[in-house]
Amino acid sequence: KEAQTAVRARENFLATMSHELRTPLSAAHGILDLLNRQVTADSNRELIAQAMRSLNHLNVLVDEVLDYSKLEAGQLTVAPAKTDLLKTLCDVFRSFEPRALAKGLDYKVTIKPFSDAFIEIDALRLVQITTNLLSNAVKFTAEGEIGISVILHEKQLILKVADTGIGMTDGQLEGILNPFVQADDSITRKYGGTGLGLSIVDRLIDCMGGVLCIDSQFGLGTTITVKLPIECCDSEPEVCLNWTYSEALPLSIRQWCDAWKMQPATLARSMANLY
Numbered sequence: 001k002e003a004q005t006a007v008r009a010r011e012n013f014l015a016t017m018s019h020e021l022r023t024p025l026s027a028a029h030g031i032l033d034l035l036n037r038q039v040t041a042d043s044n045r046e047l048i049a050q051a052m053r054s055l056n057h058l059n060v061l062v063d064e065v066l067d068y069s070k071l072e073a074g075q076l077t078v079a080p081a082k083t084d085l086l087k088t089l090c091d092v093f094r095s096f097e098p099r100a101l102a103k104g105l106d107y108k109v110t111i112k113p114f115s116d117a118f119i120e121i122d123a124l125r126l127v128q129i130t131t132n133l134l135s136n137a138v139k140f141t142a143e144g145e146i147g148i149s150v151i152l153h154e155k156q157l158i159l160k161v162a163d164t165g166i167g168m169t170d171g172q173l174e175g176i177l178n179p180f181v182q183a184d185d186s187i188t189r190k191y192g193g194t195g196l197g198l199s200i201v202d203r204l205i206d207c208m209g210g211v212l213c214i215d216s217q218f219g220l221g222t223t224i225t226v227k228l229p230i231e232c233c234d235s236e237p238e239v240c241l242n243w244t245y246s247e248a249l250p251l252s253i254r255q256w257c258d259a260w261k262m263q264p265a266t267l268a269r270s271m272a273n274l275y
Contacts, residue, residue: 021062028055067128071203078207082233083123085157086111089150092127096134103138106145117152120231125204132197133161133224141165144221157230162223168216176214177202201226 032055036048067076093109100107137146144164151158168176177199198214205212210228 021066025055025059025062029059068200068203071200071207076204076207078122078125078204080120080122080231082118083121083126085117085119085121085150085152088123088127089130089159092130092134093148096138099138100141100146103141104143105138105141108145108147110147110149112149112151118233119152119157120233121157121228122208125208126228129201129204129226130159132201133159133226136197137161137163137165137222141221152230152232155230155232157226157228159226159228160223162221164221167218167220167222169218172218173214173216177212 029052032048032052036045036052039045039048089111090109097107134146134148141163142165146164147160147162149158149160149162151160202212205226205228208228210226213225213227214222215225216222
């Protein structure tokens, strides 16, 4: 009974903290966005941009701490669904390209097979894993390149991120998946972060039934390989039925369905006629 009470207390605490921390952050983000739309002076825009970057960084730190706490409490769930793999991953890849190019890095992406592929996977968790890996690759690589490869092979998604960054020694590798741990204290001082990124990635991959492999050489770089089980889906557009009295609404719904690659069939009649 005491254990159940403790679990409920922890669940309530996490729910409360998630709300209490994220609500003001969202409000601050909205206020800065409004200010950015109203100001005209370039100097003010730059100040707002700096504040936005700091806020986004704080958001990442809060998300990492809360996500890890949920993983520890067994509250983070995996929900596989039909996912457009190419679009999902390319959106993440594109978001990191400007940062890599700004540092003068070569940024290479290889996807095999390079075609539309729909798979059953938790897209949110896949994005979270990929984002963490690319964030580390860009952060810890000062020169050289970042190479990303995606392969679909026998009901398995293989994602590989290789960089020519600072790398790690064998001793540093041993504890790199422990929470709140980075390779050494100097890295924390120089690069910042919570030390939770790879720990969260490891837990998420485990929840998804996958495998994480890390190969690193000090001063030469790091290669991280993620293998996740998947189920391939039919890439044909889904068929849905939309019922409404409105003559205008079906057009907007049809446009949304086209964007989502769905094939709608509309019927503007009374509900009774459907039976």
